[in-house]
Amino acid sequence: xxxxxxxxxxxxxxxxVERQTLASTLVTHRLTTLTGTGGVGKTRxxxxxxxxxxxxxxxxxxxxxxxxxxxxxDDRSLIPTVADAVGLADHTPGMPIDALCDWLSDxxxxxxxxxxxxxxxxxxxxxxxxxxxxxxxTVLITSRQPLDVRGETLLGLEPLPCHSDALTLLFERxxxxxxxxxxxxxxxxxxxAEICRLLDGLPLAxxxxxxxxxxxxxxxxxxxxxxxxxxxxxxxxxxxxxxxTLRTAIGWSHELCEPLxxxxxxxxxxxxxxxxDGSVQGVCTGGPLGPDTIPGALAGLVAKSVVGQDASGxxxxxxxxxxxxxxxxxxxxxxxxxxxxxxDHFLRLARLADEGWLGTEQVTWYRxxxxxxxxxxxxxxxxxxxxxxxxxxxxxxxxxxxxxxxxLREARSYLGQALLLCDTESPARARGRWALGVVxxxxxxxxxxxxxxxxxARTAARDDDVEGRIAAAYLLGITHLLxxxxxxxxxxxxxALRQSAGPAFASPSVLRCHLVRIFALTGLGRLDEAAARAxxxxxxxxxxxxxxxxxxxxxxxALIALAQDDPARAAEHARAMLDGKRRLGDxxxxxxxxxxxAAAAAALGRGETSAxxxxxxxxxxxxxxxxxxxxxxxxxxxxxxxxxxRTAVGSQTFEQAFRRGAEADPRxxxxxxxxxxxxxxx
Numbered sequence: 001x002x003x004x005x006x007x008x009x010x011x012x013x014x015x016x017v018e019r020q021t022l023a024s025t026l027v028t029h030r031l032t033t034l035t036g037t038g039g040v041g042k043t044r045x046x047x048x049x050x051x052x053x054x055x056x057x058x059x060x061x062x063x064x065x066x067x068x069x070x071x072x073x074d075d076r077s078l079i080p081t082v083a084d085a086v087g088l089a090d091h092t093p094g095m096p097i098d099a100l101c102d103w104l105s106d107x108x109x110x111x112x113x114x115x116x117x118x119x120x121x122x123x124x125x126x127x128x129x130x131x132x133x134x135x136x137x138t139v140l141i142t143s144r145q146p147l148d149v150r151g152e153t154l155l156g157l158e159p160l161p162c163h164s165d166a167l168t169l170l171f172e173r174x175x176x177x178x179x180x181x182x183x184x185x186x187x188x189x190x191x192x193a194e195i196c197r198l199l200d201g202l203p204l205a206x207x208x209x210x211x212x213x214x215x216x217x218x219x220x221x222x223x224x225x226x227x228x229x230x231x232x233x234x235x236x237x238x239x240x241x242x243x244x245t246l247r248t249a250i251g252w253s254h255e256l257c258e259p260l261x262x263x264x265x266x267x268x269x270x271x272x273x274x275x276x277d278g279s280v281q282g283v284c285t286g287g288p289l290g291p292d293t294i295p296g297a298l299a300g301l302v303a304k305s306v307v308g309q310d311a312s313g314x315x316x317x318x319x320x321x322x323x324x325x326x327x328x329x330x331x332x333x334x335x336x337x338x339x340x341x342x343x344d345h346f347l348r349l350a351r352l353a354d355e356g357w358l359g360t361e362q363v364t365w366y367r368x369x370x371x372x373x374x375x376x377x378x379x380x381x382x383x384x385x386x387x388x389x390x391x392x393x394x395x396x397x398x399x400x401x402x403x404x405x406x407x408l409r410e411a412r413s414y415l416g417q418a419l420l421l422c423d424t425e426s427p428a429r430a431r432g433r434w435a436l437g438v439v440x441x442x443x444x445x446x447x448x449x450x451x452x453x454x455x456x457a458r459t460a461a462r463d464d465d466v467e468g469r470i471a472a473a474y475l476l477g478i479t480h481l482l483x484x485x486x487x488x489x490x491x492x493x494x495x496a497l498r499q500s501a502g503p504a505f506a507s508p509s510v511l512r513c514h515l516v517r518i519f520a521l522t523g524l525g526r527l528d529e530a531a532a533r534a535x536x537x538x539x540x541x542x543x544x545x546x547x548x549x550x551x552x553x554x555x556x557x558a559l560i561a562l563a564q565d566d567p568a569r570a571a572e573h574a575r576a577m578l579d580g581k582r583r584l585g586d587x588x589x590x591x592x593x594x595x596x597x598a599a600a601a602a603a604l605g606r607g608e609t610s611a612x613x614x615x616x617x618x619x620x621x622x623x624x625x626x627x628x629x630x631x632x633x634x635x636x637x638x639x640x641x642x643x644x645x646r647t648a649v650g651s652q653t654f655e656q657a658f659r660r661g662a663e664a665d666p667r668x669x670x671x672x673x674x675x676x677x678x679x680x681x682x
Contacts, residue, residue, distance in 0.1 A: 004085060005050045005066045005112070007311065010176060012048040014165030015041070022049045022155060026110065026138060027060055029153040030131055033141040036157035038320045039204030042142040043114055045157060050112070061138055062108030063665070070115030070319040071272040071374055073381075075122035080410050082126070084373075086111065087666075089406025089587040092625035093443040096409055097126070099625045101133035106622070107663065108136040115319055117144040124149055159201030166196040166206060173210035173305070191218035198225045204320065208253040211304040250324045253304060260297040262328065263289055265306060269325030270338040273374035274314040282345035283338070314371075339382045346372065346379035347394050354397040357508050360545045363583050369401040370585060380414050388421035393428040399435035403442055404548070404586045406624070412439045430459050430468055437475045441482065442588070444626065449479045470496040471509040477516035486523030493517040504540060511549055518556050523633055531560045551580030551589060558596045562637060567603035571679065574600055579674045590670060591620035595634065597673055599641035607648030608657045609678050610641060615661025616669040623666075 022045065025032050034042045050064055067085035072078060079096045083089075086109065090099045104111070111130070116123045124147045127139055131151070141147060146154050160166040170192055195218060199205040212221055254262060267284040268275075275283075281294055289297065298315070301307040308316045317325065329335055349372060353365040369376070376398060383391035395414040402411040415436045422429055437452030453476035460468030473496030480489035493516040500506055504514045514537055521530035534553045541550035554577035561570035574597035581589035594617030601610035646654045661669060672678050 005064055006043075006047050006068075008047060008051060009308075009310070011172065012044065013169040013172060014160055015045055015048070018045060018155070018157060019049050019052065022046070023053060025153055025155060026140060029151075030137070031127065031139045031141070031147075031149065031151050032153045032155060033143060033146050034155050034157060035143060035146055037202070038144060039202045040157050040159055041203040042157055044203065046112060046114065046140060046142055050110075060108065061110040062136070064110045064112065066112045066114065068114050069119055069123075071322075072119065073272070073378075075119050077374075077377060077410075078119060078122050078126060080407065082111070082113070084406070087587075087623055088625070089408075089623055090625045091408055091442050091444070091588060093412075093440070093445060097129055101130060103622060103625070104130060104134040104137050106136075108138070109134075110138045110140060112140045112142070114142045116141050116147070120145060120147060123147060160196075160203060160206075162196040162201045163193055166199075166201040166203075167192055169203060170196060170206045170210050170213075173207050174213035188218050191222050194218075194222040195225060198222065204318065205250075207305050208250065211253070212256060250321060253306060254324065254328070257304065257306070258297070258300060260288060260293055261300045261304075261306075263287075263332075264294065264297040265301060265321075265325045266329040266332055266334065267325075267338050268301075268307065268315075268317055269322045269329050270335075270342045270378075271317070271322075271375060272378045273372070274310070274316045275375070276314050279345060279372075279375075280315070282348070283342050286337070286341065340386070342375070343379040343382045343386075343390070343394075346376050347383070347390060350376070350394050350397040353401065357400075357548075358505055358511065358544070358546065362545070363547050366401060366405065366547075366584050369398055370405055373407065377410065377414075380418075384414075384417060384421065388418060389426065389428055392418035392422045392432045396428055396431035396435050399432075399439060403435075403438055404584055404589075406585075406587060408439050408442055412436065412443070415439065425459065430456065430463075430465070433459075434468075434471050434475060437479075441475070441479055446479055446483050449475065450483075453479060466499050467507055467509060470500060470507070470513055472496075474509055474512040474516060477513065477520070481516065481519050481523065486520040489516055490520035490524065493520060504537060505544070505546075511546075515549055515552055518553065522556050522559060527560050527563055531557060534560070547580045547583055551577045551584070551586075551593075554580065555589075555592060555596065558593075558600065559633065559637065562596070562599055562603065565603075567600045571597060571600035571604065571676075575674050575676060578670060582670060582674060587620055587623050591617055591624060592634070594620055594670075594673070595638055595641075598645075599637045601679070602641045602645040602648070604679070605648060606679065607645035608653060610645035611649070611654045611657035612661035612664075612669070613673065613678070614642065614645070615658040616664060616666050616673075618658075618662055619666045 022032070022034065034046060036042050053061070065086040067082045069078065069081060072081060079100060083096070083100055086104060088100060088103045090096065092099050113123055113127070120143065123141070127141070127147060128149055130137055131139065146152060160169060167189065195209055196206065199209060209221060209225070216224070254265065257265065264284055267289070268280070270283060271279070280298060281291060284294060285291070298307065302309055302315070306321055308318065310316070329338055349368065353369050356362065356365045376394070380391055380394055383394060395411065395418050399411040399415060402408065415432055419429065419432050419436065433452055434456045437449045437456065440452065441449035453472050456472035456475060457469060459465070460472055473492045477489040477492040480486070480492065493513045496513045497510065497517070500510045502510065504511050514533070518530050518534045518537065521533065534556045538550055538553040538557070541553065554573040558570045558573035558577065561567070561573060574593055578590060578593040578597065581593055594613055598610045598613035598617060601613055649657070
């Protein structure tokens with residue numbers, strides 16, 4: 001399965017031999033590094049080759065997982081970025097490399113590490129560990145330099161031939177950017193070939209040049225290129241020729257931009273990931289760039305192929321283009337101001353997401369936080385050095401989102417750093433301490449979570465902070481539940497809710513305490529009361545399109561239905577839970593839901609379906625780095641489910657179905673489960 005490989009946005013030109021060589025090398029060698037100068041098309045060739053793989057090759061290589069490393073400023077986020085790419089939402093407190101190796105060790109996968117040249121040493125160590133621990137793993141590297149590790153197969157990529165493929169690329173891209181641009185006519189060919197020679201056939205340079213054919217003839221462009229290249233050679237004679245060529249093309253494109261476009265290009269270089277129009281306005285406004293001028297300048301950069309735009313409308317700078325913009329940002333002495341505006345923007349986004357958690361846009365905010373992850377980390381890095389108190393506020397506001405979406409390690413790291421930097425009591429510190437408690441609880445550290453919860457409660461009592469007391473009660477209540485103490489959990493929730501005279505949606509903490517009470521009632525066997533409260537809360541959540549709490553009410557209603565011998569109703573609620581957790585990207589919640597749906601299938605007499613769901617559920621549990629977890633009552637449900645399914649179909653059929661579920665694409669099984677099609681298949 002091609003997985004998260006970037007989509008091709010235009011026709012791939014040439015490279016038939018290189019594509020075939022790369023495809024065959026991937027199948028026969030475990031580590032392949034595609035090398036070449038910047039702008040030669042390493043990433044494009046890798047993307048095109050992977051989308052062109054034959055079914056047989058895909059079967060050998062397994063799932064394809066793409067990790068874009070170009071935006072990482074250093075190696076601190078290397079393992080989290082790779083974990084994200086391979087679907088590991090690690091909830092463990094141990095060494096991250098161990099969790100990654102364990103996750104990648106069970107099935108064939110192709111891992112692509114794109115743009116590694118600035119992280120060669122860290123990638124060398126990571127790849128060595130992965131290939132040693134994961135015998136079924138294949139790795140493809142794109143980099144301007146090799147890793148220099150044993151077993152590495154190098155494929156050097158040369159520029160396009162100037163009289164054939166380079167010409168085709170130049171004219172095709174020109175026609176795509178500006179339909180009125182010159183076409184490949186005999187009278188234009190010689191001048192266009194001169195452009196290709198001056199640009200050494202480098203695809204990125206040709207794409208940048210092609211945008212100018214809407215305004216200049218090939219002869220005019222060739223003359224301007226010769227002049228610009230001569231100036232650059234005189235200024236930097238020791239640079240390698242192809243490096244000078246790419247700088248010529250980028251610098252020339254920069255020169256042809258309007259002044260506002262050049263300023264915007266420089267300011268856009270502060271983004272590490274993709275960005276949207278709102279982020280451009282929030283980060284780049286200032287001086288001559290404002291709401292009225294930014295759209296035109298941005299459209300101009302897109303038209304000149306400086307800024308790329310994907311099908312969703314989001315923008316991105318190629319690494320080399322970003323580097324050039326960053327150089328000009330330094331020349332303008334705006335790096336600090338741009339970094340501050342960037343951090344301000346993403347702190348505002350975090351505040352809006354936090355305030356919108358209870359609203360109708362909850363799922364949208366989860367997705368925006370996920371999409372902005374790289375830039376949120378950049379903002380945290382800047383604020384930790386410049387304004388630690390604001391860094392603490394930022395991580396305190398996004399940590400709950402991250403805890404749901406598999407970034408527990410980063411949340412714990414940033415929270416720990418910020419709490420150390422800000423040792424004066426404040427609302428941000430109280431929020432950060434609470435968020436750290438949630439994170440360590442999900443990592444399995446119940447005792448530490450309880451200590452942090454008690455500390456939160458003491459601080460709230462001292463400050464007469466009712467909302468803080470309710471938040472602490474949620475943390476302590478869920479800790480009691482996971483520790484097998486539903487009585488204590490119910491006491492915490494009831495005590496906190498007595499302090500809140502408002503409705504369930506008065507605040508996120510109040511809503512979560514209502515959920516703790518439902519969990520506790522189920523754990524105590526007070527099923528009718530738990531079901532009534534869960535149904536009422538579910539209806540309120542549905543009316544607001546609130547997803548997180550609603551999914552957990554469905555989870556509880558499914559468990560209650562199983563206990564009341566109503567497996568059909570249990571399956572309905574389990575599928576609804578899975579749908580909600582899928583919308584949020586919550587692997588931990590999906591794992592819980594798979595277990596409950598497997599139990600419902602077994603109770604309905606569908607032993608083989610139950611076994612397959614259990615196998616896929618095991619994959620999701622492995623993706624969070626834990627064995628099966630949850631409240632104690634779920635353990636009994638799981639054991640009864642496995643026994644019932646195995647008895648119904650026999651051990652051999654059960655094991656075969658379990659293996660099919662474990663080896664299948666978990667997202668495909670999840671889709672079938674949510675749609676109910678697993679229960680209609682014979």
